[in-house]
Amino acid sequence: MTELATMDFHPQPQAGEARPWAFPAPERGTLDNGLTVLRCHRPGQQVVAVEVLLDAPLDAEPAGLDGVATIMTRAFSEGTDKHSAEEFAAELERCGATLDSHADHPGVRLSLEVPVSRLGKALGLLADALRAPAFADSEVERLVANRLDEIPHETANPGRRAAKELSKQLFPADSRMSRPRQGTEETVASIDSAAVRAFYERHVRPATATAVIVGDLTGVDLDALLGDTLGAWTGSPAKPRTMPAVSADDTGRVVIVDRPGAVQTQLLIGRVGVDRHDRVWPAQVLGTYCLGGTLTSRLDRVLREEKGYTYGVRAFGQVLRSAPDGSGVSMLAISGSVDTPNTGPALDDLWTVLRTLAAEGLTDAERDVAVQNLVGVAPLKFETAAAVASTLADQVEQHLPDDYQSTLYRQLAATGTVEATAAVVSAFPVDRLVTVLVGDAAQIEEPVRALGIGEVTVVPAE
Amino acid sequence: MPMGHTATAEAGSEGLTVKEHRLDNGLRVVLSEDHLTPVAAVCLWYDVGSRHEVEGRTGLAHLFEHLMFQGSKQVSGNGHFELVQGAGGSLNGTTSWERTNYFETMPAHQLELALWLEADRMGSLLFALDQKNLDNQRDVVKNERRQRYDNVPYGTAFERIFRLAYPEGHPYRHTPIGSMEDLEAASLEDARQFFRTYYAPNNAVLSVVGDIDPEQTLAWIEKYFGSIPSYDGKPQPRDGGLPDVIGEQHREVVEEKVPARALMAAYRLPEDGTRACDAADLALAILGGGESSRLYNRLVRRDRTAVTAGFGLLRLAGAPSLAWMDVKTSGDVEVPVIEAAVDEELARFAAEGPTAEEMERAHAQLEREWLDRLGTVAGRADELCRFAVLFGDPKLALTAVDRVLDVTAEEVQEVAKARLRPDNRAVLVYEPVDDADDDATDDEAESAATDADATTDENEESAK
Numbered sequence: 062m063t064e065l066a067t068m069d070f071h072p073q074p075q076a077g078e079a080r081p082w083a084f085p086a087p088e089r090g091t092l093d094n095g096l097t098v099l100r101c102h103r104p105g106q107q108v109v110a111v112e113v114l115l116d117a118p119l120d121a122e123p124a125g126l127d128g129v130a131t132i133m134t135r136a137f138s139e140g141t142d143k144h145s146a147e148e149f150a151a152e153l154e155r156c157g158a159t160l161d162s163h164a165d166h167p168g169v170r171l172s173l174e175v176p177v178s179r180l181g182k183a184l185g186l187l188a189d190a191l192r193a194p195a196f197a198d199s200e201v202e203r204l205v206a207n208r209l210d211e212i213p214h215e216t217a218n219p220g221r222r223a224a225k226e227l228s229k230q231l232f233p234a235d236s237r238m239s240r241p242r243q244g245t246e247e248t249v250a251s252i253d254s255a256a257v258r259a260f261y262e263r264h265v266r267p268a269t270a271t272a273v274i275v276g277d278l279t280g281v282d283l284d285a286l287l288g289d290t291l292g293a294w295t296g297s298p299a300k301p302r303t304m305p306a307v308s309a310d311d312t313g314r315v316v317i318v319d320r321p322g323a324v325q326t327q328l329l330i331g332r333v334g335v336d337r338h339d340r341v342w343p344a345q346v347l348g349t350y351c352l353g354g355t356l357t358s359r360l361d362r363v364l365r366e367e368k369g370y371t372y373g374v375r376a377f378g379q380v381l382r383s384a385p386d387g388s389g390v391s392m393l394a395i396s397g398s399v400d401t402p403n404t405g406p407a408l409d410d411l412w413t414v415l416r417t418l419a420a421e422g423l424t425d426a427e428r429d430v431a432v433q434n435l436v437g438v439a440p441l442k443f444e445t446a447a448a449v450a451s452t453l454a455d456q457v458e459q460h461l462p463d464d465y466q467s468t469l470y471r472q473l474a475a476t477g478t479v480e481a482t483a484a485v486v487s488a489f490p491v492d493r494l495v496t497v498l499v500g501d502a503a504q505i506e507e508p509v510r511a512l513g514i515g516e517v518t519v520v521p522a523e
Numbered sequence: 524m525p526m527g528h529t530a531t532a533e534a535g536s537e538g539l540t541v542k543e544h545r546l547d548n549g550l551r552v553v554l555s556e557d558h559l560t561p562v563a564a565v566c567l568w569y570d571v572g573s574r575h576e577v578e579g580r581t582g583l584a585h586l587f588e589h590l591m592f593q594g595s596k597q598v599s600g601n602g603h604f605e606l607v608q609g610a611g612g613s614l615n616g617t618t619s620w621e622r623t624n625y626f627e628t629m630p631a632h633q634l635e636l637a638l639w640l641e642a643d644r645m646g647s648l649l650f651a652l653d654q655k656n657l658d659n660q661r662d663v664v665k666n667e668r669r670q671r672y673d674n675v676p677y678g679t680a681f682e683r684i685f686r687l688a689y690p691e692g693h694p695y696r697h698t699p700i701g702s703m704e705d706l707e708a709a710s711l712e713d714a715r716q717f718f719r720t721y722y723a724p725n726n727a728v729l730s731v732v733g734d735i736d737p738e739q740t741l742a743w744i745e746k747y748f749g750s751i752p753s754y755d756g757k758p759q760p761r762d763g764g765l766p767d768v769i770g771e772q773h774r775e776v777v778e779e780k781v782p783a784r785a786l787m788a789a790y791r792l793p794e795d796g797t798r799a800c801d802a803a804d805l806a807l808a809i810l811g812g813g814e815s816s817r818l819y820n821r822l823v824r825r826d827r828t829a830v831t832a833g834f835g836l837l838r839l840a841g842a843p844s845l846a847w848m849d850v851k852t853s854g855d856v857e858v859p860v861i862e863a864a865v866d867e868e869l870a871r872f873a874a875e876g877p878t879a880e881e882m883e884r885a886h887a888q889l890e891r892e893w894l895d896r897l898g899t900v901a902g903r904a905d906e907l908c909r910f911a912v913l914f915g916d917p918k919l920a921l922t923a924v925d926r927v928l929d930v931t932a933e934e935v936q937e938v939a940k941a942r943l944r945p946d947n948r949a950v951l952v953y954e955p956v957d958d959a960d961d962d963a964t965d966d967e968a969e970s971a972a973t974d975a976d977a978t979t980d981e982n983e984e985s986a987k
Contacts, residue, residue, distance in 0.1 A: 076633050157894075371663070434608040
């Protein structure tokens with residue numbers, strides 16, 4: 062067969078000698094106003110990343126005002142005592158900067174990225190936003206209207222709709238975690254500038270905030286820059302905060318969110334688990350990767366590469382909120398989408414994968430490849446300042462030590478096949494999973510019922 | 524040691540150097556050292572994309588890209604993924620109109636493995652390609668299509684606007700994902716012929732960037748790729764040239780179950796690689812990039828008629844580029860209200876040009892985008908391949924930002940006046956209906972303009 066053109070074949074090459082790399086250790090300090098600062102010099106990273114964490118968690122939102130933390134967060138970039146909303150946006154862009162922010166269960170997070178040559182200017186704008194936000198009536202009104210307009214877009218998105226339903230199913234109605242992070246149509250409509258300012262005055266102060274600054278800081282007098290900017294922010298001293306206890310109902314069941322005519326079914330299968338303070342975390346990371354971390358993991362090996370039911374299904378663990386005593390919670394989940402006619406068969410295979418894993422465990426080869434990947438990708442993963450800053454900020458937000466990531470890599474490397482198996486099997490027990498399916502109920506309800514993976518209910522999408 | 528000729532040039536920003544080389548079989552090689560982090564990026568661009576597809580076989584280039592991950596003579600089934608990930612690397616491939624790219628980022632000491640893997644599939648894919656792989660990946664790609672386009676609100680907007688903006692028979696008229704019918708029709712012989720025609724060393728550029736020893740790297744490249752035969756039968760792609768302006772306004776109204784009315788539009792722009800295209804980039808940044816742009820200020824802040832409003836630029840080298848506008852309306856606002864405001868802003872901009880402050884902001888934004896793109900070894904490797912394949916000179920990547928910064932306000936006004944006009948656009952309007960008809964298409968508020976590539980795999984899971 063001439064089509065098999067010839068070439069010289071060589072055996073697979075062996076790896077060279079690994080060059081040392083370590084997750085960067087930040088330098089930690091406190092400014093006079095109580096602001097905690099973590100700084101980290103990363104040579105060559107000309108775009109500096111700044112993360113600011115505010116101790117303003119979603120459960121601090123007043124009753125009936127879900128979404129006020131989100132509106133406040135957005136309003137930070139809508140004008141200060143020096144600039145109108147339009148001017149503020151223009152000044153940031155003039156620095157070549159981007160400022161993203163969001164409010165989540167652990168608190169509010171602002172992420173600034175800017176070329177190092179304009180770091181001082183951008184830090185000044187960020188400090189103005191935190192120190193003296195305008196919260197003008199008309200801007201808050203606009204943000205509220207804008208947020209209300211966004212909600213139907215989220216409802217129409219299968220992934221977003223599934224996430225909203227799973228939170229509602231897992232947590233009791235009086236838990237903030239059961240409700241949409243950015244509020245509902247009803248609660249958002251009640252938010253005004255007075256509510257935003259009240260939330261700000263109660264929860265935003267430098268003494269409970271942390272700034273993480275990462276990038277090529279060669280020749281940058283960061284202390285001077287900080288002194289003129291975030292250092293000039295004032296506020297009352299810190300008050301201790303406790304995290305409310307979280308309970309969850311992970312009784313195995315199926316909820317179909319009906320989306321007539323959908324050509325695919327969005328799957329989100331989840332429950333709650335421990336936070337990263339728990340000793341099982343590294344083994345759980347390893348086992349979860351083997352189950353559904355990538356295209357060659359167990360789930361995709363069957364659902365994608367053998368059956369072609371999906372573009373990809375992933376398993377993951379994501380911390381929702383953490384506390385210093387380890388009483389926090391994470392979401393453990395499997396997500397992806399499968400074509401409508403194959404929804405039943407795909408779920409059947411998925412459960413078979415989980416049962417087989419529980420019965421037979423992981424292999425040493427799987428464990429080895431997973432460790433090599435999870436640990437080996439570190440230098441790639443943390444090439445940019447933004448990636449390093451984000452992980453350092455996660456650690457602070459989750460009350461973990463600054464060397465947590467390096468420790469995690471050591472622990473992953475030391476985790477055996479048996480531990481990883483035990484961790485993933487207890488993270489994904491087949492009878493304790495809440496299955497949310499966003500799809501065409503008329504077509505998928507019967508096949509899903511026949512699987513016997515729990516009681517099936519159908520709810521409307523809107 | 525390797526044959527062929529080598530040229531070294533010191534070019535562009537931050538003292539980055541580029542070494543170029545060509546193997547005897549025609550494979551172009553671009554090497555760039557950067558020892559800050561112990562990683563190395565390998566990027567391989569094949570000069571083939573959806574514009575090379577023939578009628579009835581849309582989506583073949585992208586489907587074929589999936590098949591490149593299904594094994595070759597010395598690499599079993601999913602071996603490519605397994606070996607790269609097992610070495611602590613990350614990898615993927617994407618397909619667009621003008622090229623297909625494959626890339627691995629590796630810990631530096633695993634570079635040789637990535638080169639061996641790329642060479643094995645370039646030289647011996649057909650040993651492994653079979654009907655079972657094709658049928659499986661056809662199903663995967665159909666599910667990719669459903670997930671990214673057919674099952675999300677506004678998901679097929681991009682396809683529709685390309686059909687409006689490019690004439691019947693034009694090579695860029697269909698998007699890389701292709702149609703379900705054509706995917707169904709693709710045969711094993713189609714895939715084999717596609718490989719023989721386009722996956723030859725003389726139709727590719729290989730770049731390696733990062734913590735590398737250039738001599739050693741070149742020796743490995745020669746060893747693994749050097750014996751792969753070249754192929755001279757590649758047909759010329761159909762000409763993508765078109766008049767500067769469309770000449771009339773094309774329009775489609777889609778009635779579908781979407782969450783809000785939307786006004787989208789595409790304007791025909793100068794080809795990538797020209798100074799006028801850079802000028803258009805600046806014009807679009809001023810008009811519709813970020814939250815201080817003219818459209819955002821007008822529609823979202825002042826009139827409060829829109830939830831989102833912005834412009835994106837899709838750079839194309841072998842056909843006119845496209846400006847892509849996306850506005851989602853607020854509440855019950857009607858499309859003509861938005862359209863009148865957009866036309867007014869575009870006309871004002873064409874008449875008055877940008878202010879000095881707007882130019883400063885747009886320059887700063889585009890400069891920052893380039894810093895981001897060149898800030899990782901993988902981003903740099905991709906840009907070097909891009910300039911080598913599309914414009915014949917990888918070094919142009921290192922000076923691209925200087926060319927953008929050199930563009931004047933007059934040039935920005937000129938391109939806006941010539942191109943951002945009602946008779947040079949394709950308009951797509953979405954009107955929501957209550958019931959889903961046979962075809963439920965839809966998307967989120969984000970613009971699709973920068974996300975038009977079809978990719979093989981999503982991000983890998985991290986050590987969290």
